[in-house]
Amino acid sequence: xxxxxxxxxxxxxxxxxxxxxxxxxxxxxxxxxxxxxxxxxxxxxxxxxxxxxxxxxxxxxxxxxxxxxxxxxxxxxxxxxxxxxxxxxxxxxxxxxxxxxxxxxxxxxxxxxxxxxxxxxxxxxxxxxxxxxxxxxxxxxxxxxxxxxxxxxxxxxxxxxxxxxxxxxxxxxxxxxxxxxxxxxxxxxxxxxxxxxxxxxxxxxxxxxxxxxxxxxxxxxxxxxxxxxxxxxxxxxxxxxxxxxxxxxxxxxxx
Amino acid sequence: xxxxxxxxxxxxxxxxxxxxxxxxxxxxxxxxxxxxxxxxxxxxxxxxxxxxxxxxxxxxxxxxxxxxxxxxxxxxxxxxxxxxxxxxxxxxxxxxxxxxxxxxxxxxxxxxxxxxxxxxxxxxxxxxxxxxxxxxxxxxxxxxxxxxxxxxxxxxxxxxxxxxxxxxxxxxxxxxxxxxxxxxxxxxxxxxxxxxxxxxxxxxxxxxxxxxxxxxxxxxxxxxxxxxxxxxxxxxxxxxxxxxxxxxxxxxxxxx
Numbered sequence: 054x055x056x057x058x059x060x061x062x063x064x065x066x067x068x069x070x071x072x073x074x075x076x077x078x079x080x081x082x083x084x085x086x087x088x089x090x091x092x093x094x095x096x097x098x099x100x101x102x103x104x105x106x107x108x109x110x111x112x113x114x115x116x117x118x119x120x121x122x123x124x125x126x127x128x129x130x131x132x133x134x135x136x137x138x139x140x141x142x143x144x145x146x147x148x149x150x151x152x153x154x155x156x157x158x159x160x161x162x163x164x165x166x167x168x169x170x171x172x173x174x175x176x177x178x179x180x181x182x183x184x185x186x187x188x189x190x191x192x193x194x195x196x197x198x199x200x201x202x203x204x205x206x207x208x209x210x211x212x213x214x215x216x217x218x219x220x221x222x223x224x225x226x227x228x229x230x231x232x233x234x235x236x237x238x239x240x241x242x243x244x245x246x247x248x249x250x251x252x253x254x255x256x257x258x259x260x261x262x263x264x265x266x267x268x269x270x271x272x273x274x275x276x277x278x279x280x281x282x283x284x285x286x287x288x289x290x291x292x293x294x295x296x297x298x299x300x301x302x303x304x305x306x307x308x
Numbered sequence: 309x310x311x312x313x314x315x316x317x318x319x320x321x322x323x324x325x326x327x328x329x330x331x332x333x334x335x336x337x338x339x340x341x342x343x344x345x346x347x348x349x350x351x352x353x354x355x356x357x358x359x360x361x362x363x364x365x366x367x368x369x370x371x372x373x374x375x376x377x378x379x380x381x382x383x384x385x386x387x388x389x390x391x392x393x394x395x396x397x398x399x400x401x402x403x404x405x406x407x408x409x410x411x412x413x414x415x416x417x418x419x420x421x422x423x424x425x426x427x428x429x430x431x432x433x434x435x436x437x438x439x440x441x442x443x444x445x446x447x448x449x450x451x452x453x454x455x456x457x458x459x460x461x462x463x464x465x466x467x468x469x470x471x472x473x474x475x476x477x478x479x480x481x482x483x484x485x486x487x488x489x490x491x492x493x494x495x496x497x498x499x500x501x502x503x504x505x506x507x508x509x510x511x512x513x514x515x516x517x518x519x520x521x522x523x524x525x526x527x528x529x530x531x532x533x534x535x536x537x538x539x540x541x542x543x544x545x546x547x548x549x550x551x552x553x554x555x556x557x558x559x560x561x562x563x564x
Binding site for chain 2: 063066067069070073074093094147150151152154155161162163165166167168169170172173174245248249252253256257267268270271274276279280283286287290291294
């Protein structure tokens, strides 16, 4: 290794990171091509080439759109619920002391155990996925809002009120701007919750979403298409997470 | 005076909490007994309670509980071994931290449950796929917290120990481990919690046995009262396990 290359690599760990990923892909390619039964695993090159074929499988684009729709609706509802409950609980010390333990208790319970109930109540269509995503996403958002409101300095509220600000003005000009960083932190956690909830419900039972196709590809022992579909979903999850994370860094800069 | 007010407010909060829970129970009872909500949607709370007692007495849960606990223990042992080993070696140089830490954090942000169909295809419907998924999911918080724990050890402590002539082993045992342990322990607790969730989740989605599987069976048989009782039973088991792990974490923090 020449000294200049060495220095370049030392300065750019990201290049080495990419190298590690490429090495893993090569190892996977070799293992899948020559050592492991092709019924169970597919080499990355073939998965990559099959992405087009997966996209053209009847119903897959619609299924991805449906899953995206479920994620978006669940996220919107979770944000609205989290914001309302978080403000209602966080702004009054008495309500916070009374209800926050209950919220924490509910958040601590393993929600996955009641997934069959969601299917029973909301059917096997999109509604049950949205509902399960909402219950996973709303708790972290609520807790982040409560924490954000709690960190508000009382002196700011007192001085705003003493200068004659109305309730609405206090909310709009004092509480709201101070809440923005924790609000976006909560949105990020809420997004991973929503992704988890919707995907769990999709995988459990599905008639038209991606869960339907993962089951079908698994049962047909078609690992190439299964890997392709999972890759597309992972890309969707990464993009959604990244959007929320970017929004977080962008909007928490004002202080 | 202020103190008395505080105590009164504390009692008030408790009253609200108890009232809230009682209110839910009363609403549940009224909904099933008076307002005629379909028993297939919401079973009677008294029936659920009787079924819960029956579940506890009958010990029919033992095989499922054994399967789930075995999966959990094996998965956690795997992720703990690999997570701490990999985390330790990555944390040895600043450079390898900068290469690997973002890599692990990036993968951790993907919902790994997505890969469950791949695991089922590869490892089958039995316990192996649950163990593999649980180990994968809990590996990431453990490896990340191990890296964080070992890399944030105060440099002056290390320099001081070295200047006083500590051997490599002594440095590891008396400086690095005590400094990193609290962070690693909280990573282990987090890993344990999400391993439990991942295992019950994958049992719910595709499996042959286990607690999650049993809930699905009862749901498919429309045996609602028993299903509610079984959900309560599993929730209690999960809360107990998390309590034990939190207790061990607190003990471990004191050990060094």
